[in-house]
Structures are given as C-alpha cells and as structure tokens.
Amino acid sequence: MLLLTVGYIISFSPHTQNLTAKAATSLYALKTLKAHGLQGTALWDVTHATLVSQLTYASPSWRGFIKAEEIARLNAILFKARRYGYLLYDTIRDAILTCARKPT
Secondary structure: OOOOOOOOOOOOHHHHHHHHHHHHHHHHHHHHHHHOOOOHHHHHHHHHHHHHHHHHOOHHHHOOOOOHHHHHHHHHHHHHHHHOOOOOHHHHHHHHHHHHOOOO
16 A cells, blocks of 8 residues: 655745846846847847746746746746847747746
C-alpha cells in the first residue's frame, strides 16, 4: 500500500517575483543603452532578446499556475517597456498572449 501525503501547495509567486526583479534590472540596462544612443530596430531587438525572453522563458510550463495578479504584473512590465519605446506594439501583444494563455 502506497501512502502519499502532500503538504505543500504549488506556487509560482517566488518565480514571478524573481522575474519582476530581473525585469527591473533589464529595464535599467535598456534605459542606459538608449541613453548611449541605441535606438530603433537595434533597441527593439535587444529588448526582445533580454526582457521578453526572460518573461516568456518556459511559460507553457508555469503560466497555468500563476494568479491573475501575477499575470497583470508581468504584463505591466511589458507595457512599461512599450511606453518607454523599447518594444513595438506587435511584440508586446504576442508576449502578453504567451504569458497569459492558459493550457488547454
């Protein structure tokens, strides 16, 4: 007879907190790059390679477990990047869909 007792709840809150902290440092680095003259397509490419890839990495495995508030926090980071001119609208729309889509 196999007895299994699970005493912990799966939570991805620490993961999303870590992502938001990493995103803050990425946004600061992008701000510095922009201040030093990086602009246009090059800036968008760097943003996608750093910030967006951090936020969407392995998202199919954890996006079904995060709360609505955590999705909103991740989306707020993407909107901030868009507001500062680091992302194009199409990129942010695709990234939000990747983060928010629930597995079927």
